[in-house]
Structure formats: C-alpha cells, structure tokens
Amino acid sequence: MRFAFSEEQEMLRDMIHAALQREVGLDKVRRWVDGEDLSPFDAFLVRNAWLGIGVAEDAGGQGGGLIEQALMFEALGRSAAPSGVLLASVGTLGFASRVPGAAEQLRGLLEGDATGALCVSAGLPADQGVSQVQINGERLSGVVPMVLEAPGASHLLVPIPADEGLELWLLQADAPGVEIQPRRLIDRTRRFGDVHLQDAQARYLGRLPRDAAREVNAIMALLIAAESLGAARRMLDMTVEYVGQRVQFGVPVGSFQAVKHAAAEILVDLEAAHSGIYYAAWALSEGQADGVPQAWIAKAFTTEAAVRTADRALMLHGAIGYTWEHDLQLFYKRAKLNQELLGSPRTYRERLAESLELH
Amino acid sequence: MDFSLNDDQRAIEEAVGTICDAYDDNYWLRAENEKRFPQEFVDDLVKAGWMGVTMPQEYGGAGLGITEAAIIIKRISRLGANASSAVHINMFGPHPVVVFGTPEQKARFLPPLIAGKDRTCFGVTEPNVGLDTTHIKTFAERKGDRYVVHGSKVWISTAQIANKILLVTRTTKFEDAKRPTDGLTLFYTDLDRSKVTVREIPKMGRNAVDSNELFIDGLEIPVEDRIGEEGKGFEYLLHGLNPERVLIAGTNIGAGQAVIDKAAQYAKDRIVFGRPIGKNQGIQHPLADCWIRLQAAETMMFKAASLYDQGKPCGLEANMAKYLGGDAYFESAARAVRTHGGFGYAKEFHVERYYREAIMGLIGPVSHELVLCHIAERALGLPKSY
Structure with a gap:
C-alpha cells in the first residue's frame, strides 16, 4: 500500500x-x-x-x-x-x-461558452432533487431557493425526483418564465440566487438512476471537504504566524502552552481530514464499495473541523481577527458556509447511521 | 441574597472535618484493598452525634436542614465514596420515615439509628427495572396483620451489615393499578436473613462498602412497619428525591474538590525539566477548569438546598446540581490521574481510587440522560421522550 x-x-x-x-x-x-x-x-x-x-x-x-x-x-x-x-x-x-446523450448538450460548459448551475437548494444534498418543481408537458414551474451560481449561469439543470431516480431537465436561464433573484450569503466569494420558474420551457435530458445521483453528490461533498481543508490549512498558517509575532508579557503569545496546544490540535484535526478526503477520493475513483460513505464521512468531519479551526483561529488572533481588514474573515466565512453547503454534517451522519442499520 | 455560610454552618463543617482528618488516605486505601467496612470512622461520627443531623430533635436528632446536610456530606466525601457511602444511608435514607412515619414509628425507629445500633439499607430498584421505578415486581401480599413479600432488589448498598431495610414493594400489581404510580407501598422493617438472601456484587470501585443483590422469599412484615398508607409509596419516594439529589451532588463535589487539591499539590511538588509541572499551562489550565466547574456545581447545590429548606420547589436545581457535580467530579478525577502521569495509575498516590469511583456520579442515583429529560420537560416544556 x-x-x-x-x-x-x-x-x-x-x-x-x-x-x-x-x-x-x-x-x-x-x-x-x-x-x-x-x-x-x-x-x-x-x-x-x-x-x-x-x-x-x-x-x-x-x-x-x-x-x-x-x-x-x-x-x-x-x-x-x-x-x-x-x-x-x-x-x-x-x-x-451519467445520462446517455445528455452530456453533449452541455459541452459548451468546459469551453466557457456556457455556465451551468445545478438547480437545487444549496443547503441540501443534490441527489434529493427538487420536488417542489411541477412539470406540465415541457414546462416547469416552482421556486428553488438559494441555488449555487444561479446568478450568471446560462443554463440550469433541474433534477426532479421520479421513480427511484431523478429526471433531468435543462433550462436556458434567459428563457421566458425564468427569474433569478440574487441572494447575499455570509461568504460573498460565491454567488447564490433564488430561481423562480413560471411555465418555463425546458428540455428533457433523461433519467438519472438513484445510485448515480448519490455518486455525483458524494463527489461534490468530497470536493467541498477538500476546499474546507485548504481554507483551514491557510487559517492555521496565518494563526501560527500571528502568534509568533504578537508579544504579550514580553514574550510571543505562541510561547504559551494554551496557545500552542490549541494550534497543535488544529493540525491533528486537519491531518485526519486530509487522510479521510484522499482515501475517499481514491475509493470513489476506483469504484470501491465504501467510496460514497467515505465521502460523507469526509464532508461531515472536515467541514466541521474547518469551523473549529476558524473559531480557534479567530480566538487566537484576538480582536484583530474580528476586523474586516484582516484576511482571516475570508476563510472564516468560507468554512462556515461550506459546513452547510450540500447538506450539514448532521445530514451526512444521519445517512451513515441509516447505512449502519441502527434502530 | 447571601451566599456565605453562617457561623453555625462553618462550625459544623469544621467539627465534621476534625473527625474526618483522623482518617488519612492510607486508611482508605487499606479499607478499599481489604474490602473492609470503615466501622471505626462510622463509630466516631455516631459518637459525635452526626447520624441524626436532619432528624427531629424530639427523637434525638439535631433537626437541621438539607443545607447543613450538604455541608456535612460534602466534607465527608473529600475522603472518597467509601466514607460517604458508609454513612449516607443511615444519615439521610430514612427521610420517608421522618416525614411520613407515625410518632410511634419515629420513636421506635429513629433513636436506634441515631445511636448507631440500627443500620439500614434502602431497597428500591430491581434487576429489570432500572430507573423505571413504577415497574418494580417485588410484591407484598397482605395476610391478616402482616405482609408477606416475594421478589428481588439490586444495587443495595450495605446490605451485608444492615439489620434494617427501607423497602419499596408493590401491593397492587402494575396492570391492576389505576395509575402506574399507584399501588407501591413502603416499609421500614427488620432485614430477616432467613428470608432474604444477600449476594454481594463484585465491582470496580468503592470496595469498602458492599453493593448487593437481594432475593426476598417470604419476608414477613408486620403491618405496624408500613410507612404511611398502602399504595402511596411512590409519592413518599418522590418526596425524598430532591434532597437525595442535593446530597449526591455534595458527595461528588466534595470528592472532586479533594482530588483536584491532590492534583494541584502534586503539580507543585513534581519537578520535570527543572521546574514544577504546575508551571505548565497544559497542566494548570485543566485543573483551573475543573475547579471552576466544581465551584459552579457547589453554588447550584446550595441554591437547591436553600430552596428546599425554605419549602420551595427545587426539582430543577436539585437535578442540575447533581448533573453539574457528577460531571465536574468525573472530569476532575480523570484530570487528577493525568496530572500525576504514570504515578496516577499507582494506588499509593490515591487518585486512581477516586477515578474508579467518579463514574458513579454519572450513573447513580439517576443517570445524566434522565436529568436532561427532566430539564427538557420541566424547564423547557418539551414533550416527554421516553
């Protein structure tokens, strides 16, 4: 190995x-x-x-x-x-x-000719789809709140639950009956918007089986975890640098055990997260049976560890870390939002508990 | 609001402390290792008149409140659970007799307890019942002027040496009772060993004071040993729950403070890297954290005791005190062992003894989980979950 x-x-x-x-x-x-x-x-x-x-x-x-x-x-x-x-x-x-023939329709995404948004609420797992959207012939109606990157997207992919899977419908964002209202969330390095559909003309792409939807969702969860890990590592670096410079009682505050132990505990958290993430990435790409649950574990553990890191980093920076001028806030907000993005740690723990057949 | 102890309360603490101080760590280590009941210690407390602190003065007691009882049990508990459990039940267990007994019963039962001639144990829970007290199966059947009891009890402390038992039974079966809480009846009677088999339960800690399983086969109890009315026993038990919780908080807080004192002393004495280990924040902060939690628990305990002594409701405070005290003691004992490093694992430094006892604070007499249920329902108005 x-x-x-x-x-x-x-x-x-x-x-x-x-x-x-x-x-x-x-x-x-x-x-x-x-x-x-x-x-x-x-x-x-x-x-x-x-x-x-x-x-x-x-x-x-x-x-x-x-x-x-x-x-x-x-x-x-x-x-x-x-x-x-x-x-x-x-x-x-x-x-x-994962739906035959459907990818052709979205090819422009890779070249930058088009930008796609997955039309699901950002705080929930994407593989649940959006049950609140009604289909009438080839027209869709309903409201999907807080869709990641909906503002600015040229296309919206709407997954609607249907017999053990998701029906995929493709919409053009500028089509009549499509309205996107931008929403400002805590982390403004990402765009969110509420999607309002009123008899909007859509194209049916096919049916995505349940397991395939779960796999894609797991991949997204894993990538969010990886991103949280990167943000947390940066916060740790910033913190270590700061506590080495900030002097109190004639010594750098980093020389106090209460401070250095806290920093060391962050590192332990992040190394555990790192191992979990890259194992899950390997397991998912090799089609291992535990790939999906491993990604759930990585999401639940890492995004929570990153929030712990953010809170501690802020505490160790003292009041300066609380200011807009200090860069810590950018990473702090990313960690907070990533914890909820695509479903909270609790959501994934619940899925894991179900797979353990607890009663 | 006055948070300070008055002169009498300080004098009580000091007087009890003088007796306790004669029994050092080595005495308790020996008692634990040899599983020997600390009779000399109990005798000293009896001689000084401490067994009857909360019992009425007309029967030889001191008539003091739960606040004073908490002060006493907290001081005794610095010596560990072997000390507190050796006396706890005789000092405070007969509470239902004090509150619900007839004058004749009190005159018959209380003086021998206060004099240390009688020793009691308290039989509530049963092997398949846990905290679901209304489901006890031990049954007392009325036959003329007596009751005949069959059943079993578990986790009965001091039943090896007790000659009396405060016994909870059913006189109406659960399925025949109008309400689940009806049909329980309380007795204070002789522990007749020809009808009650007492089997000791080997256990992790507190080994100087026995814990037992009781098998009751035809125990005969005269009607005059019944406490209060037939079928009202559950109500009588409830009456004693809050003071019990306050005192259990006291046992955990007292032991917790003692074990943190030991850890702090060791941290001052032990030199590593050329300086006392207590100079490390990694050592001193956790000890300070434990101390804060113990003090917070103590404040809650005195609040509950003060409410009880004023005749006011104190269910929330008593439960919270038990919760905070148990938690703080458990954390303190673990931290004390860690502060001692490898020596914390050696019996001669005594903290491991506290460590083995501390887990009881999370389990008995009511689990932390059920305390949370109580708070969720009674403080927050959430629906009953069990």
Whole structure:
C-alpha cells in the first residue's frame, strides 16, 4: 500500500498553487467581492482550462480524476478563490454525463461558452432533487431557493425526483418564465440566487438512476471537504504566524502552552481530514464499495473541523481577527458556509447511521 | 441574597472535618484493598452525634436542614465514596420515615439509628427495572396483620451489615393499578436473613462498602412497619428525591474538590525539566477548569438546598446540581490521574481510587440522560421522550 501522491499529481498541485499565487491574490479576491463581480475569476478558470480538470479527455476535459480535482479544490480553498462555478460545473456535468446523450448538450460548459448551475437548494444534498418543481408537458414551474451560481449561469439543470431516480431537465436561464433573484450569503466569494420558474420551457435530458445521483453528490461533498481543508490549512498558517509575532508579557503569545496546544490540535484535526478526503477520493475513483460513505464521512468531519479551526483561529488572533481588514474573515466565512453547503454534517451522519442499520 | 455560610454552618463543617482528618488516605486505601467496612470512622461520627443531623430533635436528632446536610456530606466525601457511602444511608435514607412515619414509628425507629445500633439499607430498584421505578415486581401480599413479600432488589448498598431495610414493594400489581404510580407501598422493617438472601456484587470501585443483590422469599412484615398508607409509596419516594439529589451532588463535589487539591499539590511538588509541572499551562489550565466547574456545581447545590429548606420547589436545581457535580467530579478525577502521569495509575498516590469511583456520579442515583429529560420537560416544556 502506497498512500502518496504521484509525481504528476504533485506537479499539477504545484502548478495550480503557482497560478493562484500569481493571478489570484487575496487583494484581488477582496476587490472582486467588494465590486460584486466575480467574472475575472471565471475568465481565469476558462483561460487555464481548469473546468476540465478531472474530466476525461474524450469528453472534452483535461483528464485526471477525482484526486486531481480534490487537489485543485484544496488549493482554491487555500486562496479563498471564488470556486462556486467549478463546483456547479462538477455537479451539472456529473449529473449529465451519467445520462446517455445528455452530456453533449452541455459541452459548451468546459469551453466557457456556457455556465451551468445545478438547480437545487444549496443547503441540501443534490441527489434529493427538487420536488417542489411541477412539470406540465415541457414546462416547469416552482421556486428553488438559494441555488449555487444561479446568478450568471446560462443554463440550469433541474433534477426532479421520479421513480427511484431523478429526471433531468435543462433550462436556458434567459428563457421566458425564468427569474433569478440574487441572494447575499455570509461568504460573498460565491454567488447564490433564488430561481423562480413560471411555465418555463425546458428540455428533457433523461433519467438519472438513484445510485448515480448519490455518486455525483458524494463527489461534490468530497470536493467541498477538500476546499474546507485548504481554507483551514491557510487559517492555521496565518494563526501560527500571528502568534509568533504578537508579544504579550514580553514574550510571543505562541510561547504559551494554551496557545500552542490549541494550534497543535488544529493540525491533528486537519491531518485526519486530509487522510479521510484522499482515501475517499481514491475509493470513489476506483469504484470501491465504501467510496460514497467515505465521502460523507469526509464532508461531515472536515467541514466541521474547518469551523473549529476558524473559531480557534479567530480566538487566537484576538480582536484583530474580528476586523474586516484582516484576511482571516475570508476563510472564516468560507468554512462556515461550506459546513452547510450540500447538506450539514448532521445530514451526512444521519445517512451513515441509516447505512449502519441502527434502530 | 447571601451566599456565605453562617457561623453555625462553618462550625459544623469544621467539627465534621476534625473527625474526618483522623482518617488519612492510607486508611482508605487499606479499607478499599481489604474490602473492609470503615466501622471505626462510622463509630466516631455516631459518637459525635452526626447520624441524626436532619432528624427531629424530639427523637434525638439535631433537626437541621438539607443545607447543613450538604455541608456535612460534602466534607465527608473529600475522603472518597467509601466514607460517604458508609454513612449516607443511615444519615439521610430514612427521610420517608421522618416525614411520613407515625410518632410511634419515629420513636421506635429513629433513636436506634441515631445511636448507631440500627443500620439500614434502602431497597428500591430491581434487576429489570432500572430507573423505571413504577415497574418494580417485588410484591407484598397482605395476610391478616402482616405482609408477606416475594421478589428481588439490586444495587443495595450495605446490605451485608444492615439489620434494617427501607423497602419499596408493590401491593397492587402494575396492570391492576389505576395509575402506574399507584399501588407501591413502603416499609421500614427488620432485614430477616432467613428470608432474604444477600449476594454481594463484585465491582470496580468503592470496595469498602458492599453493593448487593437481594432475593426476598417470604419476608414477613408486620403491618405496624408500613410507612404511611398502602399504595402511596411512590409519592413518599418522590418526596425524598430532591434532597437525595442535593446530597449526591455534595458527595461528588466534595470528592472532586479533594482530588483536584491532590492534583494541584502534586503539580507543585513534581519537578520535570527543572521546574514544577504546575508551571505548565497544559497542566494548570485543566485543573483551573475543573475547579471552576466544581465551584459552579457547589453554588447550584446550595441554591437547591436553600430552596428546599425554605419549602420551595427545587426539582430543577436539585437535578442540575447533581448533573453539574457528577460531571465536574468525573472530569476532575480523570484530570487528577493525568496530572500525576504514570504515578496516577499507582494506588499509593490515591487518585486512581477516586477515578474508579467518579463514574458513579454519572450513573447513580439517576443517570445524566434522565436529568436532561427532566430539564427538557420541566424547564423547557418539551414533550416527554421516553
């Protein structure tokens, strides 16, 4: 058993880090957030063809698999980059590619000609679909609140529960009867909007089996976990740096055990998260039987650990960490939102409990 | 609001403390290892008149309140559960007799208890009942001027040496009772060993004071040993629950404070890397944290005791005190062992003895989970969950 990244994976990771450092500094992220315009980062993603990382070459992607995608999301979390478009793309393409013929219709997504949003409420698992949308012939009606990356999307993929699976319907965002009202959540590096449909013309793409929906949802959960891990690692680094500089009673506060033990406990949390995430990524990509539950574990554990990290990082920074000027807030908010995104830790623990056949 | 002890209360604490101080850690270590009941210690408390603290003065007691009882049991409990359990039941167990007994019964029962001539045990729970008290099966059948009892009891402390038992029975079967809480009847009577087999339960800690299973086969109880009315026993038991919880809080808090004192002393004495280990925040912060929790529990305990002594409702406070005290003791004992490092695991440093006892604070006489149920229902108005 060799539990390590390959040389190619390490090269990819370094390349991603370098590109993010060069082109996506925190000053830029702040500017995009303050101007409420994340499109420069969307352009960066298209320019670098990152939407295709983890997508097979014959499907128009860059190749690589889930481990490569997880490395990318960890790096995105580390730099507080506006990663919502990528996650939305993983969801939409993931769903579509598991329905014969459907992926063709969404091909433009990888080239940046189109942007897709998976039309589900951001706080719930995507594999539940949206039962509140009614189908009348080929027209859809209903309201789906808080859809990730709905503002700015050119296409909406609506999964509607139907006999042991999901019916996939594709909408154009600018079609009559489609209205998207932007919503501001705590983390403004990602876009959310309420989708209102009123007899909106849609195209039926086919039926996605339940297990396939679960697998895609697990992949999304895993990538959110990877992103939380990256954000938490950055917060730990910032904290360690700060407590080494901040002097009280004539010594750096980091020399107090109460401080250094807290930092050490964060590291223990994050190393555990790291192992869980990359094992789950391997298990899912190898089709292991425990792949899906391992991704649930990674999501529940990591997003919670990242919130613990955020709280402790804030505490160890003292009042300065509470300010808008300090960069900690960007990562803090990402960790908080990721905990709820695609379903809370409680949701996934409940799924795990069910699979244990507890009564 | 006055949070301080008055002069009398301080004098009580000091007087009890003087007796306790004569019994050092080595005495309790020996008693634990040899599983020997601490009779000398009990005799000293009897001689000084402490057994009757909460019993009425006309029967030889001191007529004091639960506040004073809590002070006493907390001080005794610094010595550990072997000390508190050796006296607890005789000091406070006969509460239903005090409250619901006839003057004739009190005159017959209380003076020998206070004099240490009688020793009682308390038989409530049963093997398949746990905390679901109304489901007890032990049955007392009326036959003329006596009752004949069959059944079994479990977790009965001091039944090896007791000559009396406060016994909870059913006189109407559960299925025949109008309400589940009807049909329980209370007795205070002789523990007739020709009709009651007492089997000791080997256990993890508190080994100087026995815990037992009782098999009752035809125990005859004269009607005059029945406490209160037939069928009203559950009500009488409820009456004693709050003071019991306050006193259990006291046992856990007293033991917790003692074990943290031991840990703090060790942290001052033990030198590693050229300085006392107590200079490390990794050592001193957890001890401070435990101390805070113990103090908070103590404040809650005195609040509950004060309410009870004023005749006011104290169910929430008594349960919270038990919860906070049990939790704080458990954490304190574990922390004391860890502070001692490897030596904490050695019997000669005494903290492991407390560690083995501390888990009882989370289990008995009511589990933490049921305390949470009580608070959820009574403080927050949430529906009953069990």
